[in-house]
Amino acid sequence: MIIVNDLKNINKIIKKLISNSTLNTLNINNHEECAYCGTENIISNSIWICTNCKCINSSLSKKLIMSDPALLKTISEIYELRKSEMYDDAIAKYDAIKNYTDVRFAYAEARLCRYASDKILEQVDYNRKDFMEENAELKSKASAYESKAKHLFYKVIYAVQNAQNPTQEMLFMRAMAELELKRFKDVKATLTLFDSSAPNPMADYTKVLFDIEIKDYENALDNASKIISSNIFKENAFYYAAIILIKLNKINEAKKILKALSKFNLKILQ
Numbered sequence: 338m339i340i341v342n343d344l345k346n347i348n349k350i351i352k353k354l355i356s357n358s359t360l361n362t363l364n365i366n367n368h369e370e371c372a373y374c375g376t377e378n379i380i381s382n383s384i385w386i387c388t389n390c391k392c393i394n395s396s397l398s399k400k401l402i403m404s405d406p407a408l409l410k411t412i413s414e415i416y417e418l419r420k421s422e423m424y425d426d427a428i429a430k431y432d433a434i435k436n437y438t439d440v441r442f443a444y445a446e447a448r449l450c451r452y453a454s455d456k457i458l459e460q461v462d463y464n465r466k467d468f469m470e471e472n473a474e475l476k477s478k479a480s481a482y483e484s485k486a487k488h489l490f491y492k493v494i495y496a497v498q499n500a501q502n503p504t505q506e507m508l509f510m511r512a513m514a515e516l517e518l519k520r521f522k523d524v525k526a527t528l529t530l531f532d533s534s535a536p537n538p539m540a541d542y543t544k545v546l547f548d549i550e551i552k553d554y555e556n557a558l559d560n561a562s563k564i565i566s567s568n569i570f571k572e573n574a575f576y577y578a579a580i581i582l583i584k585l586n587k588i589n590e591a592k593k594i595l596k597a598l599s600k601f602n603l604k605i606l607q
């Protein structure tokens with residue numbers, strides 16, 4: 338059962354969210370490939386979050402990758418390998434990235450491991466003949482990917498914890514890793530470290546994901562609409578707004594947002 342405290346307020350937010358004037362602010366012309374996984378994203382700002390690996394991209398990440406042709410090639414190969422479901426080869430390529438000081442490479446690799454684990458688990462089939470042996474093999478492979486993912490998420494957290502002056506972007510990646518590991522108390526603690534002297538979309542975005550996890554959909558939707566009007570991470574916020582609307586059983590409203598997002602024909606991993 339979902340409790341909504343202020344029905345009038347939430348209905349007002351939803352009405353504004355799905356109005357044509359809000360949905361029309363999505364810009365179909367701007368897209369860019371993620372520096373950490375190669376997936377193409379719709380962007381409306383120089384700072385944006387990849388819909389696939391969840392890494393924050395900025396003009397600095399772009400500069401880093403553009404100044405290193407070998408790294409650019411590796412990321413594009415990883416994209417192709419993942420698309421062809423050759424997970425071990427893609428993971429080996431991430432492992433071989435020499436300049437691993439940017440924690441986002443570890444984060445993107447962790448996301449890939451988790452994705453591989455899910456994909457392998459989908460193949461478990463109890464109707465197959467001799468299923469016991471094959472399924473056991475699949476399950477053990479999936480759990481190996483999952484433990485590598487966990488290890489890499491912890492690596493991100495510790496690297497940011499040990500950094501002398503972590504940037505807002507690094508703090509954001511730490512909060513995302515804590516969310517992936519469902520360490521909600523730690524996410525709360527990390528949120529207090531964000532700069533709150535001015536509106537901070539990275540903190541607002543973290544709050545949206547945190548509130549979805551703890552099922553506070555009212556607050557999550559409120560923060561998502563705040564992000565949408567701030568113009569940073571807008572596309573991501575639209576996506577999460579649709580997820581929240583589904584959770585609130587507002588299916589038609591969610592469909593309206595998803596339809597607006599589906600207009601984009603991009604190089605997106607399925």
Ligand SMILES: [Zn+2]
Pocket residue numbers: 371372373374375376387388389390391392445
């Ligand atoms: Zn990415």
